[in-house]
Amino acid sequence: MAKPPIVFVLNGPNLNMLGLRQPKVYGRTTLADVEALCRRRAEELGLAVDFRQTNHEGELVGWIQEARKAAAGIVINAGAYTHTSVAILDALYSAEKPVIEVHVSNVFRRESFRHHSYVSPASTGVIVGCGPLGYALALEALADQIRGARRKAR
Numbered sequence: 001m002a003k004p005p006i007v008f009v010l011n012g013p014n015l016n017m018l019g020l021r022q023p024k025v026y027g028r029t030t031l032a033d034v035e036a037l038c039r040r041r042a043e044e045l046g047l048a049v050d051f052r053q054t055n056h057e058g059e060l061v062g063w064i065q066e067a068r069k070a071a072a073g074i075v076i077n078a079g080a081y082t083h084t085s086v087a088i089l090d091a092l093y094s095a096e097k098p099v100i101e102v103h104v105s106n107v108f109r110r111e112s113f114r115h116h117s118y119v120s121p122a123s124t125g126v127i128v129g130c131g132p133l134g135y136a137l138a139l140e141a142l143a144d145q146i147r148g149a150r151r152k153a154r
Helices: 031-045 057-070 079-083 086-095 133-153
Strands: 006-011 048-053 073-077 099-103 125-128
Touching: 006 031, 006 057, 006 133, 031 048, 031 133, 057 073, 057 086, 073 086, 073 133, 099 133, 125 133
Parallel strands: 006 048, 006 073, 073 099, 099 125
Antiparallel strands: none
C-alpha cells in the first residue's frame, strides 16, 4: 500500500495559546484540539499530517524549506508573521507546493494592519474566520489540489 501524501500544517507565534488567549476572538479550542481535528480529517482524506508550531520566524522558514522535499502541500497559519514576513513569503514561493493560508479569526473585522497578508500571494487559497474548522477545510482543499496534480502528472 502506498504511503499517504504528507501535508505540513504549520502554525506561527502565539498559536500555542489558542483556547487561552483572547477567547472572544479565537474561541476556547486549543491547538491540541486543532491538531486532533487535522489528524482525523487528514486520515479521512487519505493524507498524513506533520503538525508543528513555533514562535520563531526562522524556524517557520526552515520548516517551509523542508516541505519542498518532504511534503505534498502546506497549510499555514503564520499568526502575526502573516502581516510582517517577507522571509516567509519567499520561503513559500521557493517551496513550490500548494499552500492554503488559514486564520481562525476574521482578520478583516479586526485592526487594519491585519488586512494585509504577505502569505496570500504564495497561497493557492485562503480561509479566514471559520474558526478551527478552517484547518479541516484547508486540508480538503489541499487534498483536492494534490489529487489534481497527481492526475496531471500521469
